[in-house]
Amino acid sequence: MKHISVYIPKGHYSMVNIEGAYQMFNWVNSYYGQINKSPIFNVELIGIEKSSTQTNGLFTINPQRLIKDVKHTDLIIIPAIHGDLKDNLKANAELLPWLVKQYNQGAELVSFCIGTFYLAASGLLNGKPCSTHWQYANEFRAMFPKAILMDDKIMTESNGIYTSGGAYSFTNLMIYLIEKYAGREVAVMASKGFMIDIDRESQSPFMMFKGQKTHKDIEILEAQNYIEQNYNTKITVDELCGNSNVARRTFERRFKKATANTVLEYIQRVKIEAAKKELEHGRKTVNEVMYEVGYNDTKAFRDVFKKITDMTPIDYRNKFSLAYN
Incomplete structure (x- = not known):
């Protein structure tokens, strides 16, 4: 039986992440019971305090056990933790070591949404692909440059570490984990x-591009505004x-460093955001x-649009336009 530890943080955490993971893993156990099989997951809520109240008090x-008493587990789930990262890391200081x-x-590790920030703070994402909520991609890259952020992905997997993109995309990662441990049919x-x-892999259709502008490179900021x-x-x-x-070479190097994008x-991305x-x-x-938005070639526009959004312009319009719904 696989032991699963769902972490209950101190601070303002995602109840949906916690309850959703708990419910879906236990659903598998119930399903196995219906077909006369033994349960395969032992799901346990763990924390650093015996009671954890959200900062909004709702x-x-x-938790069923404290992490100091968990000597071995097979899978650890870190939900999204909202609020100031430094304050939350201090409050959850026992988590990272x-x-x-x-x-x-x-043990294998799973982070949902902005829970990836806490996984990255442990250093375990250095050199590994990961995802997080697309709204926080620029902030994540600035804070954890050694991690390989793939902000277009709904989920990533590398060496026993799994991450999911924004908000409810954690359910897609949950289905992926269920398939891995219980099989495709389940x-x-x-x-x-x-x-x-079951097979959705990209959060690109939902992304809204906002250029990285927290840097201090004045010339690059001016170029971004001009674009x-x-x-x-x-x-x-x-x-x-x-x-x-x-000079061009210097400009391109500085632009990529400041914005995490090449100039092209x-x-x-600015043109496609306007088109969206x-x-x-x-x-x-x-x-x-x-x-x-400045394109004259239908194929070129379609190819770039699909590359960025993972959808054709027509499919995007049909899905998101109020006039077509």
Whole structure:
């Protein structure tokens, strides 16, 4: 039987993550009972205090065991913990060394949404792919440059460490874990029972691009503003370098360091973000939107749009436009 430890943090944590994980793993046990099989998961709520109340005071959870008493476990789940990272790390100081110890003893680790920040703080994500809520991607990259953030992914897996993207995408990772430990048939049944798309892998359709602007590079900030104000025209790297009076190689290096995007990627993402907003309004055709954001080639626009959003412009309009729903 696989022992699963669901961590109950101090602070303002995601009740949905905790209850959802607890319910879905125990659903598998119930399903096994219906087909005369023994349960395969022992799900336990663990914490650093015997009672953990959210900072807003609405909910209190009583962990079944304290982490200091858990000498061995097979899988640890870290929910999203909201609020100031430094304050939360201080409040949950016992968590990180315990995670490292358990991982070194063979435990697998799972983080949901912004819980990835706490997993990264342990150092265990250095050199490994991971995901988090797309809204916090720039902040995550700045804080944990050694982790390999894949903010377009709903989930990642590397060497026994699993992470999920934003909000309710944790359910997709849960289905993935159920499939891994209980098989495809059970995972399909769980996806149907909980009405979860079993094979969804990308959070790109839901991402809203906001350029990284917390850096202090004035010339790059000016270039970013110029791109965002002139996205409907053809913008070249040489033009941006000329405006900034910075040599091209230096400009490209500084731009990538500051924004986590190449110049071309940034231009494309700004244009596609503008296109997404127009398509969501639903009042214009795809071609009209394409021309408005500075594209003249239908195939090029479609390819870039699909690369960034994981959907075609038409599919995106049909899914998100109020006029088509």
